[in-house]
Amino acid sequence: MTEEAVTAHTLTPVLRVLRSCLHLMVAALLALAAVRALAEHAPDAPAVLATAAALFAVYATGPRLPRLRSSSGAAALWLAAVALLWTVLLALTQDGVWLAFPLFFVQLHLLPLRGALPAVVATTVIAVAGFGWHTHTLSVGTVLGPALGAAVAVAVVLGYEALYRESEQRRRLIEELTAARSELAAAEHAAGVLAERERLAREIHDTLAQGLSSIQLLLRAAERALPQRPGTALGHVRQARTAAAGNLAEARRFVRALSPPDLEAGSLPAALERLCATTARTSPLAVHCQVSGVPTALPTAHEVALLRIAQSALANTVRHAGAGRAELTLSYMDTEVALDVVDDGAGFVPAEVPAPGSAAARGTGFGLAAMRARARALQGTLVVESAPGEGTAVAVTLPCPATASAAAPSAPDPAPDATPEAAS
Numbered sequence: 001m002t003e004e005a006v007t008a009h010t011l012t013p014v015l016r017v018l019r020s021c022l023h024l025m026v027a028a029l030l031a032l033a034a035v036r037a038l039a040e041h042a043p044d045a046p047a048v049l050a051t052a053a054a055l056f057a058v059y060a061t062g063p064r065l066p067r068l069r070s071s072s073g074a075a076a077l078w079l080a081a082v083a084l085l086w087t088v089l090l091a092l093t094q095d096g097v098w099l100a101f102p103l104f105f106v107q108l109h110l111l112p113l114r115g116a117l118p119a120v121v122a123t124t125v126i127a128v129a130g131f132g133w134h135t136h137t138l139s140v141g142t143v144l145g146p147a148l149g150a151a152v153a154v155a156v157v158l159g160y161e162a163l164y165r166e167s168e169q170r171r172r173l174i175e176e177l178t179a180a181r182s183e184l185a186a187a188e189h190a191a192g193v194l195a196e197r198e199r200l201a202r203e204i205h206d207t208l209a210q211g212l213s214s215i216q217l218l219l220r221a222a223e224r225a226l227p228q229r230p231g232t233a234l235g236h237v238r239q240a241r242t243a244a245a246g247n248l249a250e251a252r253r254f255v256r257a258l259s260p261p262d263l264e265a266g267s268l269p270a271a272l273e274r275l276c277a278t279t280a281r282t283s284p285l286a287v288h289c290q291v292s293g294v295p296t297a298l299p300t301a302h303e304v305a306l307l308r309i310a311q312s313a314l315a316n317t318v319r320h321a322g323a324g325r326a327e328l329t330l331s332y333m334d335t336e337v338a339l340d341v342v343d344d345g346a347g348f349v350p351a352e353v354p355a356p357g358s359a360a361a362r363g364t365g366f367g368l369a370a371m372r373a374r375a376r377a378l379q380g381t382l383v384v385e386s387a388p389g390e391g392t393a394v395a396v397t398l399p400c401p402a403t404a405s406a407a408a409p410s411a412p413d414p415a416p417d418a419t420p421e422a423a424s
Contacts, residue, residue, distance in 0.1 A: 019063070025102045030056050033095040048092045055085040068110060075110040079119065082106075087126055094134035100127040100146055104153035117154070124150045198373065201366070203308075210315045211247035214282060215240045239282055268303045269295055269330060272310055276328055283318045285343075286325045293332030302398055305374040306330070306339050309382070312367045313341035313394045321345025321392060335400055342393045347386045371396065 030052045037048040058081050067074040086103065090096035100123050107119040127146040132138040222236035269291045276289040298306075310328060317326050323345030331338040353368060368384060371394070375382040380398035 022102055022105055023060075023063070026059055026099065027056065029095075029098045029102070032098070033089065033093055036095055037093055042093070044092050048089065051085060051089045051092060055082065055089055058082055058085060072110075072112060072115070076115070079107060079110060083119075083123065083126075087130070090126065090130035091133075094131055097127045097131045097146065100124065101149045101153065104150050105157065108153060108157040120150050120154060201370070207250040207308075207311070208247055210311065211243050211250065213315075213319070215243045215247075218243065218282060243282070267295065268298065268306060271303075271307055272328060272330055275307070275310060275314065279314050279318065279326075285314075285318055285323060287314065287328060288326070289328045289330075291330045291332070296332055296337075296400070298337060299401055302337065302378060302401075305378055305380075305398065306337070306396070309371045309374055309394070309396050310339060310341060312371055316367050317341070317343045317345060317392070321347070323391065333400075336397050337400055338395065338397045340393065340395045342391065344391045347388050347390045347392055349388065350384045350386055 034049050034052045037045040042048070058078075062068055062078050062082075065074070065078065068078055069075075083103070086096060086099055089099070103123055104120050107123065108116045110116075111119060124146045128138075128143050131146070132142050135142065218236045218240040222233040222240070225233035225236065269289075272291075273289045276287040279285060280287045314326060314328070317323050321343050323343035326341065326343040329338075329340045329342075331340070350368075372382050375396050375398065378398050380396060382394070382396045384392070384394050386392035
C-alpha cells in the first residue's frame with residue numbers, strides 16, 4: 001500500500017465529516033438565498049432560483065469526479081465554473097456573499113497553496129465588491145467581514161495541515177520504532193539461539209562425547225583381553241558401565257540444567273582430584289593433582305568452566321599426546337584463579353590446529369575452541385604452549401569476582417568414580 005493510500009485510508013473518517021459539513025453549508029446557504037428572494041417577491045427571484053439551482057448542480061457534481069482529487073487542472077476548471085455561477089448569483093442577490101466562506105475552504109482544499117491563496121484573495125475582492133454594489137456603500141465592516149472570513153479559513157486550513165504533518169511524522173516515527181524493536185527482538189533471539197547452541201556443543205563435547213569415547217576405549221581393551229584374561233576384561237567392562245552411568249547422569253543434568261554432578265558432590269578441588277584419579281585408573285596416564293593457595297568459594301560458572309577445561313585437556317592428553325605423566329595444578333590468587341595442565345607427551349604446533357568444522361578438521365579441533373570459548377565467556381584467558389616432542393601446557397586464568405571471598409572447606413577424600421573422560 002502506498003503512503004498516499006495509507007494517508008487517505010487513515011484520514012477518511014475525518015475528511016468525510018468535514019466534507020459533509022461543508023456540502024451541507026453550501027446547500028443551506030443556497031436554499032437561504034432562494035427562499036429570501038421568493039419571500040421578498042423580488043423581480044429577479046426566478047433568476048436567483050435558477051442560478052442557485054445551477055450552482056448547486058455544478059457544485060454537487062464535484063465530489064463525484066475522481067479527477068478533481070488527482071488533477072489540479074481539473075479542480076481549477078471546476079472551481080472556475082463554481083466561481084462564475086457564484087458571481088452571477090452575487091450580482092442578483094446580496095445573500096450570495098455568504099457563500100464566499102465555504103468557497104474559501106473548497107479552494108484551499110483542492111488547489112496547491114500557491115494557487116489557493118490568489119483564489120481566496122480574488123473571491124474576497126468579489127464578495128466585497130458585490131456586497132458594496134448591492135448596498136451602495138463601502139464601509140469598514142463591508143471590507144472586514146469577507147476579509148476576516150478569508151483569514152479564518154486560511155488559518156484553519158494551515159493549522160490543520162501543520163497538525164496533519166506532525167501526526168504523519170509521529171506515525172512514521174512509531175512505525176520506525178516498531179520495526180526497529182522487531183528487528184532488535186529478532187536479533188536478540190538469533191543471538192540467544194546461537195549462544196545456546198554453542199553452550200550445548202561445549203557441554204556435549206566436554207562430557208558426553210568424551211565419556212562415550214572412554215567407554216569405547218574400555219570395551220576395546222576388554223575385547224583385547226578376552227579370552228586369555230577374563231578378569232582384566234571384566235574390570236574394563238565394569239569401568240565402562242560406570243562411565244555409562246556417569247554419562248547418563250550428565251544427560252539428565254542437561255535436561256534439568258543443573259550443575260555438574262562432580263561439583264554437586266563437593267568443592268572444585270575435590271572434583272579435580274576425582275577427575276585425576278578416574279583418568280589415571282581408566283588410562284595408562286599417571287595424573288597428579290595439586291592445589292596452590294587458599295581455596296576460596298567461586299561462582300558456579302567459574303567452577304564449571306575450570307572443571308570442563310580440565311576434563312577436555314586431560315582427554316586430549318589421553319587421546320593424542322601419548323604421554324606417560326600429566327600434572328594438574330589449581331592456583332588460588334588474590335584476584336585470579338588459574339588452572340594449569342602439563343603433560344610430557346608428543347606435543348604439537350598450536351598454530352597448525354585446523355579450525356572446527358573445516359575440511360581439515362575431520363570432526364576434531366573442537367576441544368581447544370571450546371576451552372577458549374569458556375575462558376572468554378568469563379573474561380578470562382587461555383594459553384596453549386606446545387612443540388613437537390616437548391609436551392603440552394594448557395593454562396587458563398579467570399578473574400575472581402569481588403563477591404567470592406569466603407574460604408572454601410578443605411577438599412574431602414575423593415568420592416567414588418567420576419565420569420571418565422578420554423576423547424576430544
